[in-house]
Amino acid sequence: MTTIIRSPSSTYPGWIYDGSPIEDTFGDGERAVEFLRRLRHPKSGLPKKAFQLDPWLERIIRRIYGPRNPNDGTRIVQRVTLLLPRGNRKTSTAAALALLHTIGPERVPHGEAIFAALDRTQASIAFLEAAGIVRADPRIARAVKIYDAHNSAKKIVFTKDRATLEVISGEGGRVHGRTPSFVLADEIHLWPNGDLYEALSTGLDKSDESLLVIATTAGRGNENIAWRLIEDARKIARGDVDDPTHLPILFEADPKADWEDEALWLAVNPGMEFGYPPIKKMRDAAKRAERSAMERESFRQLRLNMWAENSESPFVDMAVYDAGAAPIDLDALAGKPCWLGVDMSTTTDLSAVVACFRDDDGIFTVLPHLFCPGDNLRARADRDKVPYPTWAEEGFITATPGNVIDYRAVEQHIRTLAERYEVREIAFDPAYANPVMSPLLDDGFPAITMRQGWVTQSPALNELERAIVSGNFRHGAHPVLRWCFSNVAIHTDSAGNRTMHKGKSTDRIDGAVATWMALSRAAAHETRTSIYENPAITADDLVW
Known part of the structure; x- marks a missing residue:
């Protein structure tokens, strides 16, 4: 077995590999292991289709079910957070654990085992896995009833004492009042809110012998139920919090680690040394990830459990962005020529001005500056969870006096840029542009409006993406611009055209919008291969 070494402060579950003894107070851990070994799986390659219980998984089972309170015999572990990359048979593991509580030694007469997921389709995946295991053994199949007709409730019932395994999804209000003995919260990173989780977890609290298993891959952002639950598990794994009832099993890579390192793949994919996921498939996926930012984000998130930045449909890999x-x-x-992109906002949000330069080697350099109202700056920081006051003190943002942006400050900044550099063009998002654009036009500044639809934006995003991925984009580590780019989500229509939008209603992407506007105009004038060559673009899209 490959030796896996982590620092003492890591959340990595090193106990799975260190051979340390696992308490089995009354033999419940051994009984659970023996039960799983006797199961059959229809896809198993072992003799008699035996369920494949590899050493890493056996250690987890013993750690969950072995330790008991010596006074009353109740199980110590009541919650398991299993962060496991895709391809490590999480679904099979979840199905086997559910059957342990439905037909195995952990079942409770009339007990309820529940598969819970974002929707019934997702929840049914683990249920069908469990049903397949049941049907693979005629002895078990005779002892249960399976209800899995199309568009009907999915349920497995152990006829002897009416213990059940059932699929649940949807809004939390529907499941209040349930008293489950076992709950699998599947792919919780997809859950839109905490309603379902709250309903099920409060139901579990009604029993001393209940077990909650959160089984998921990594998600995105930190304003969701999944992040809060995983972060709580990390605190326990690091030893910051002492809670023996919660067992964190977190197979995740540091977001700053080298995602192409095969030793890292092996470390965070415990099944890989046993053939799942296959190393060839991982290598093929990694090759695709080299060519595509979207594939790379998917590889890092789903195959290495690197928790992603804010956006759910990212524009670029932020690690690649950081190279500039x-x-x-x-x-x-x-004195150099530059092109400006200006994304004006309502008077209470962020406005952005980005100057873009292009040198003879095809390298784009951007100088961003943003504006916001100065009043209640700390309240805005709490709302958006970013350090607006610090950014303002360090000069990355101008906080204009009052509770609205002083558009005159934006206008003056543009005039200052024109004094320092050769401003060839100033592209404005038409929304809210007039208060700043009109006086500039009156004084002969080269201002235009640039519409935000896919016709102009999609080719501009292609140009920007090429610059970032090729290492030809320099931003000087401007923190506000980086935050804006991390918030960007990409919408792609059926024809492959892309547009930027906010990942959440509170996200700010103004700096990123002004950047694609400025860079696209710089690219058009410097290369003479412009977006005007796109026959779909008309004069209405670029208004002089």
């Missing part, structure tokens, strides 16, 4: 963080020599840009 080297300091920018402002003196070297003095």
